[in-house]
Amino acid sequence: MAKYLLLKHYRGAPTPVNDVPMDRWTPEEVAAHVQYMEDFAARLEGTGEFVDGQALSPEGTWVRSDGEGRPPVTDGPFAETKDLIAGWMVIDVDTYERALELAGELSAAPGAGGEPIHEWLEVRPLLGAAPTITE
Amino acid sequence: MTPVDEALLRAVVPTVIGVLGRRGADFAAAEDAVQDALVEAVRVWPDDPPRDPRGWLVAVAWRRYLDAVRADTSRRRREERVEDEPEPGPAATADDTLQLYFLCAHPSLTPASAVALTLRAVGGLTTRQVAQAYLVPEATMAQRISRAKRTVSGARFDRPGDVATVLRVLYLVFNEGYSGDVDLAAEAIRLTRQLAAAVDHEEVAGLLALMLLHHARRPARTRPDGSLVPLAEQDRGRWDTRLIAEGVDLLQGALARDRLGEFQAQAAIAALHADARTAEETDWVQIAEWYDELVRLTGSPVARLNRAVAVGEADGPRAGLAALAELDPSLPRYAAVAAYLHERDGDPVTAARLYAEAARSAPNLAERDHLTRRAARLNTERRG
Numbered sequence: 341m342a343k344y345l346l347l348k349h350y351r352g353a354p355t356p357v358n359d360v361p362m363d364r365w366t367p368e369e370v371a372a373h374v375q376y377m378e379d380f381a382a383r384l385e386g387t388g389e390f391v392d393g394q395a396l397s398p399e400g401t402w403v404r405s406d407g408e409g410r411p412p413v414t415d416g417p418f419a420e421t422k423d424l425i426a427g428w429m430v431i432d433v434d435t436y437e438r439a440l441e442l443a444g445e446l447s448a449a450p451g452a453g454g455e456p457i458h459e460w461l462e463v464r465p466l467l468g469a470a471p472t473i474t475e
Numbered sequence: 476m477t478p479v480d481e482a483l484l485r486a487v488v489p490t491v492i493g494v495l496g497r498r499g500a501d502f503a504a505a506e507d508a509v510q511d512a513l514v515e516a517v518r519v520w521p522d523d524p525p526r527d528p529r530g531w532l533v534a535v536a537w538r539r540y541l542d543a544v545r546a547d548t549s550r551r552r553r554e555e556r557v558e559d560e561p562e563p564g565p566a567a568t569a570d571d572t573l574q575l576y577f578l579c580a581h582p583s584l585t586p587a588s589a590v591a592l593t594l595r596a597v598g599g600l601t602t603r604q605v606a607q608a609y610l611v612p613e614a615t616m617a618q619r620i621s622r623a624k625r626t627v628s629g630a631r632f633d634r635p636g637d638v639a640t641v642l643r644v645l646y647l648v649f650n651e652g653y654s655g656d657v658d659l660a661a662e663a664i665r666l667t668r669q670l671a672a673a674v675d676h677e678e679v680a681g682l683l684a685l686m687l688l689h690h691a692r693r694p695a696r697t698r699p700d701g702s703l704v705p706l707a708e709q710d711r712g713r714w715d716t717r718l719i720a721e722g723v724d725l726l727q728g729a730l731a732r733d734r735l736g737e738f739q740a741q742a743a744i745a746a747l748h749a750d751a752r753t754a755e756e757t758d759w760v761q762i763a764e765w766y767d768e769l770v771r772l773t774g775s776p777v778a779r780l781n782r783a784v785a786v787g788e789a790d791g792p793r794a795g796l797a798a799l800a801e802l803d804p805s806l807p808r809y810a811a812v813a814a815y816l817h818e819r820d821g822d823p824v825t826a827a828r829l830y831a832e833a834a835r836s837a838p839n840l841a842e843r844d845h846l847t848r849r850a851a852r853l854n855t856e857r858r859g
Contacts, residue, residue: 363831363850370848375700395843398835 343391343432344439346446347462350398352423357458358451365452373457376449384431384442395427430466439463479520484513485599486669487529492596493571494533500540502578503624506596508543512536513599572597573673577636580644581627588623589644590651595620597669598662608657638674642682642738645670649686660690680729681739687722688745691715703845707754719749740769759788776806784812792820807838811846818853827853 362370384390402416429446433439443461451457488509495505512535516528525531579593594600594608606616649663667683695709704710726742744765751757766782769775779802787795795816802809814829830850837843 361831362847363827363834364854365851366855367848367852370844370851371700371702374702374844378701395840397837 341432341434342436342439343430343466343468344436345462345464345466346429346431346439346443347464348426348428348459349462350424350426353460353462356460358453358455359457360452362451369450369452369454372450372454377446380446380449381429384429389431389433389438389442391430391432393427393429396425398424398426436465477521477524479517481517482665483528484516484532486665487532488513488599489572489575489597489669491529491532491536492575495536495540496571498537501628502630503621503628504540504543505536506624508536508540510595510601511539513601570673572669574636576641576670576673578627578630580636580641581630582637582640583626583630584623586644586647588619588626589640590647591616591619592623592627593644593666594648594659594662598666600657600662604657608651608659638676638679641670642678646682646738649689660686660693664690677729677732677734678736678738680725681736681742684722684726684729685738685742685745687718687725688742688749691718691722691749697841701841702848703841705845706748711752714749719746722746723749735768735772737769737772740765740772744769757788759785763789776802777808780806780808780812784815787816787819792816796820807836808833810836811842814846814849818849823853823857827857 362373365373381390381393400417401414402418403412403414406413431439431442433442440463443463447459447461448456449459491509491512492502492505495508496502500508509532512532515535516532520528575597576593579596580589584592591605591609594605595602600608602617602620603613605620606613609616645663645667648659648666651659664683664686667679667686671679671683691714692706692709694715695711695713696704698704722742723746726739726746729739730743744762747758747762747765763782763785766778766785769778770782780799783795783798783802786798796813799809799813799816804810810829810833814826814833817829818826827850830846830853834843834846834850837846
């Protein structure tokens with residue numbers, strides 16, 4: 341088994357096929373989209389491949405240390421930041437092919453007009469623990 | 476095989492901790508021993524149910540406690556004292572339970588620690604159940620609980636505590652709702668009932684009334700797909716009239732004592748909503764007056780924000796927007812309230828923009844989806 345992170349981007353991914361912002365959909369289209377996501381996660385729980393799924397607020401802050409004894413410095417959001425993570429799902433699957441297959445399904449969530457969004461999702465392998473036997 | 480009555484089992488946990496405490500066990504050790512006894516009970520009782528569940532738990536927990544003390548070499552000198560079989564001592568009383576509430580809501584604890592400790596020591600939940608309810612790993616929750624116990628380890632059982640701190644903890648538990656397998660709203664109601672039985676206090680009654688009145692609306696609050704239904708659109712036939720009646724009774728008894736507090740004021744607002752057979756019949760003028768009381772009692776920005784909604788319903792959206800203009804726009808849910816008032820004021824363009832903005836800063840998915848749908852509806856209607 342190997343774990344993969346399926347990353348959904350608010351910004352920074354290539355433009356999806358069906359590119360209409362959510363608040364321009366009909367309420368029924370929003371409901372169908374949410375239902376699709378929930379059904380997808382529930383099905384993966386059923387197959388034992390679901391690890392975690394979280395959505396992130398688009399609002400964020402940049403923070404860095406300003407040296408010992410001083411409060412941290414905050415800044416941002418930076419306008420030139422190209423990428424904005426919307427959320428993630430962590431799956432635990434047998435093969436890389438299976439991870440791609442699932443990401444493809446998730447990308448086909450319905451959007452405006454009930455048509456699949458075909459949004460680009462990023463699939464990133466999680467770095468696991470080193471194996472005990474390496475030879 | 477008889478299934479274990481988990482509610483009964485959990486209900487006696489505080490008194491069993493109390494008995495061990497009176498026999499000389501410190502709180503942290505007593506609480507650990509009772510957790511062990513609970514786990515043992517779940518294992519043994521189905522095949523061999525005890526005649527006296529509480530007596531059984533006391534006996535097993537006390538044995539566990541002695542074993543732990545014996546195993547703890549650093550406490551060797553204290554062994555001689557505990558080797559003597561203790562006097563039975565007076566039976567545990569409601570006072571024990573009350574002291575436990577105070578201890579678990581000790582002012583030195585962070586809210587998260589107080590909540591976790593209360594659920595385990597007063598509620599009798601296992602660490603796993605508490606972890607599940609708060610969606611954190613079990614190891615994390617175990618650490619949170621043991622740190623909390625270390626923090627209060629110096630606190631004695633016999634000091635009167637502050638009811639207000641306990642109420643805030645129970646309010647937090649109730650508000651966490653029912654995301655996991657553990658129904659925290661129901662658990663908060665059970666713990667508040669137990670507290671109301673142990674202490675005669677108008678704000679305890681007020682909080683219990685508030686919980687019951689909110690819990691009564693639960694069946695109508697979400698659609699089968701999990702989406703939120705706003706109060707105005709709820710099917711009031713699905714509200715639980717029995718819970719409403721109980722909540723209103725409790726509230727009237729509390730208000731009659733003429734010592735108003737924030738939970739009574741919140742319960743009064745919930746009762747006024749429950750009184751209206753349709754959304755149109757809601758007595759918004761009275762609700763706005765109760766929000767004035769709540770603002771006076773707490774100064775809370777959230778109360779001021781809700782007051783703006785009530786004023787908007789009582790005196791029209793312009794009045795609501797004027798009340799809103801006095802508040803800090805960075806308040807959580809400010810944009811959602813502004814959107815609603817602009818929608819009522821017949822400005823769908825501004826309302827849709829604000830709903831979309833509110834969705835972007837929503838604190839949870841259910842609210843985000845709800846606000847997105849409202850923006851979507853206004854935008855769809857405009858397009859015709």
